[in-house]
Amino acid sequence: MKLKLENVSKVFGDKKAVDNVTTELTSGVYGFLGANGSGKTTLMRMLAAVSMPTSGVISLNGEDISDMGARYRDVLGYLPQHIGFYKSFSVEKFLQYIASLKGLEKREAKERIAELLEMVNLSESKKVKMGKLSGGMKQRVGIAQALLNDPKVLIVDEPTAGLDPKERIRFRNLLAEIASDRIVLLSTHIVSDIEYIAKEILIMKDGRLIQKDTPQNLMKHIASNVWSVDASDAEIPSYQASYKVGNITRRAEGIDLRIISEKKPAPQAVNVPVNLEDLYLYYFDEEVGA
Amino acid sequence: MKNEQFDEEIQDYLSLYKVDLPDEDEMERSIAAIMSSVPKKKSSLLVWQNGARSLLQNSIRELMHFGALFWVINVLFLILGAITLIDRSADPYLTAFILAPLPFITGTYEIFKSRDEGLVELEMSLKYNTHQVFLSRLVAVGVMNFVLNAALCTLFASFYPQMLVVKLLLCWTIPYVFVTGIAFLFAMNVRSSIASGTLAAVWFAFCFGFLQGEEFQRMVMQMDIVTAIAILLIGVMLWAIGVQRMKKITIGRENYEA
Ligand SMILES: Nc1ncnc2c1ncn2[C@@H]1O[C@H](COP(=O)(O)OP(=O)(O)OP(=O)(O)O)[C@@H](O)[C@H]1O
Numbered sequence: 309m310k311l312k313l314e315n316v317s318k319v320f321g322d323k324k325a326v327d328n329v330t331t332e333l334t335s336g337v338y339g340f341l342g343a344n345g346s347g348k349t350t351l352m353r354m355l356a357a358v359s360m361p362t363s364g365v366i367s368l369n370g371e372d373i374s375d376m377g378a379r380y381r382d383v384l385g386y387l388p389q390h391i392g393f394y395k396s397f398s399v400e401k402f403l404q405y406i407a408s409l410k411g412l413e414k415r416e417a418k419e420r421i422a423e424l425l426e427m428v429n430l431s432e433s434k435k436v437k438m439g440k441l442s443g444g445m446k447q448r449v450g451i452a453q454a455l456l457n458d459p460k461v462l463i464v465d466e467p468t469a470g471l472d473p474k475e476r477i478r479f480r481n482l483l484a485e486i487a488s489d490r491i492v493l494l495s496t497h498i499v500s501d502i503e504y505i506a507k508e509i510l511i512m513k514d515g516r517l518i519q520k521d522t523p524q525n526l527m528k529h530i531a532s533n534v535w536s537v538d539a540s541d542a543e544i545p546s547y548q549a550s551y552k553v554g555n556i557t558r559r560a561e562g563i564d565l566r567i568i569s570e571k572k573p574a575p576q577a578v579n580v581p582v583n584l585e586d587l588y589l590y591y592f593d594e595e596v597g598a
Numbered sequence: 599m600k601n602e603q604f605d606e607e608i609q610d611y612l613s614l615y616k617v618d619l620p621d622e623d624e625m626e627r628s629i630a631a632i633m634s635s636v637p638k639k640k641s642s643l644l645v646w647q648n649g650a651r652s653l654l655q656n657s658i659r660e661l662m663h664f665g666a667l668f669w670v671i672n673v674l675f676l677i678l679g680a681i682t683l684i685d686r687s688a689d690p691y692l693t694a695f696i697l698a699p700l701p702f703i704t705g706t707y708e709i710f711k712s713r714d715e716g717l718v719e720l721e722m723s724l725k726y727n728t729h730q731v732f733l734s735r736l737v738a739v740g741v742m743n744f745v746l747n748a749a750l751c752t753l754f755a756s757f758y759p760q761m762l763v764v765k766l767l768l769c770w771t772i773p774y775v776f777v778t779g780i781a782f783l784f785a786m787n788v789r790s791s792i793a794s795g796t797l798a799a800v801w802f803a804f805c806f807g808f809l810q811g812e813e814f815q816r817m818v819m820q821m822d823i824v825t826a827i828a829i830l831l832i833g834v835m836l837w838a839i840g841v842q843r844m845k846k847i848t849i850g851r852e853n854y855e856a
């Protein structure tokens with residue numbers, strides 16, 4: 309299975325929200341990172357066939373998805389970043405309703421819904437009205453509906469927003485489990501969501517896809533740019549003014565700053581192993597004038 | 599014999615040539631290119647049948663998911679209509695006229711609720727997407743309205759054997775088609791919770807004025823058939839415009855990007 313984007317752009321007025329993206333996705337989890345407004349949602353909406361590219365073509369196994377129409381939607385699971393619910397429907401009724409819009413048979417839907425409610429840990433709340441759920445619970449219903457039709461292409465836009473840490477881990481495991489034979493594209497601002505399950509990470513910046521590689525390669529790429537620096541309280545502001553400073557850790561013997569910089573920030577600085585947080589800072593933290 | 603020799607010769611000759619196999623990408627591209635010119639397998643009749651069947655199924659499903667309020671109000675209208683039967687002084691033609699567009703007016707809330715509850719984005723990604731959902735709700739409400747009116751008219755006709763069936767029919771088809779056409783266009787552009795209420799208020803206000811103004815009332819009730827048909831045609835036109843615009847909203851998609 310292959311989802312292919314060729315020179316895909318989306319223009320709103322004079323704003324290029326997505327700028328000439330060309331890439332290819334096959335089975336596995338793709339983590340989608342990018343600062344606010346970088347174009348993640350805009351691109352995902354086009355992949356979900358909810359919005360049409362201004363120019364360029366998106367194709368699944370060689371066929372333009374806008375020509376596929378209902379046949380594409382039949383193999384698609386989509387969780388929008390912002391989603392509404394019918395407040396008076398119970399969780400179960402809502403899922404049954406969506407299942408019927410996805411063309412599932414009643415009996416088939418019933419089994420699938422029970423299974424999914426178990427997966428997102430909502431079996432106990434299935435009779436609760438949607439309007440009475442907490443934000444995180446609604447989000448989990450959103451995840452469940454995306455999986456109803458056992459989609460071959462799963463597009464989830466910030467699915468972990470509002471989930472507590474336990475549910476985040478549950479969701480991560482769920483994705484890792486199902487991703488072997490389908491395309492999963494997941495956007496997030498929380499790098500630990502994708503650190504271990506993403507086959508590749510896509511990085512968007514100002515509408516352009518600036519990186520697409522395995523987490524290992526991306527981290528290797530910036531290996532020499534991550535430093536640990538011993539500093540005193542008084543020195544912190546000056547470091548923050550001239551470098552991208554990540555974690556600040558207080559120790560008994562002083563303060564340890566994590567700094568992202570191409571050149572060595574201080575004589576006592578030492579290179580330390582890279583993690584994905586560093587990657588995020590490297591690409592997105594721009595306030596400081598390094 | 600000669601043929602075999604010839605074959606062999608050709609084979610030798612051909613083996614001198616190396617044929618480049620196209621790579622996977624190239625093959626896919628050619629397949630995609632050819633696809634578009636391959637005639638569609640299904641006959642148009644079959645497509646039509648399938649479309650009609652899924653529209654029917656979807657309409658029934660949507661009808662079953664309408665809120666309790668819709669049912670309560672509509673049953674209330676039916677009862678109201680029946681009550682005027684007991685009160686012999688009431689004019690059944692007028693009753694039919696006033697009640698005719700009400701089920702639809704209450705139904706506008708249901709037709710566009712996914713838009714107002716923020717579900718369109720999700721709906722558009724489903725197999726039966728927003729366009730089909732709107733259309734099937736429209737059919738559901740329209741048919742519901744029709745059934746209720748028909749029930750009421752049958753009731754009237756059986757209670758008043760001397761009633762003019764044609765006049766009765768006109769008395770409800772005119773508001774049914776014309777007023778719902780306006781209601782449809784209005785609801786498309788306004789939040790549905792506001793639309794239903796506003797429309798109902800406007801219709802009741804109109805009916806109240808209608809009941810007061812004897813002259814106008816007589817004019818409408820004694821309308822000649824040509825004028826009636828003309829008004830019906832305008833109603834149908836309003837509907838055509840509405841459906842066309844709905845298509846633009848739900849298929850053109852971009853209107854919903856916020
Ligand atoms: N319908 C629209 N009309 C005009 N501009 C839009 C529209 N949708 C998105 N944009 C613009 O396109 C850019 C990309 O937005 P998008 O929502 O894709 O970002 P994002 O990466 O998903 O951000 P976030 O992390 O906040 O979700 C933004 O500048 C946004 O203002």
Ligand SMILES: [Mg+2]
Pocket residue numbers: 348349350389465
């Ligand atoms: Mg977004």
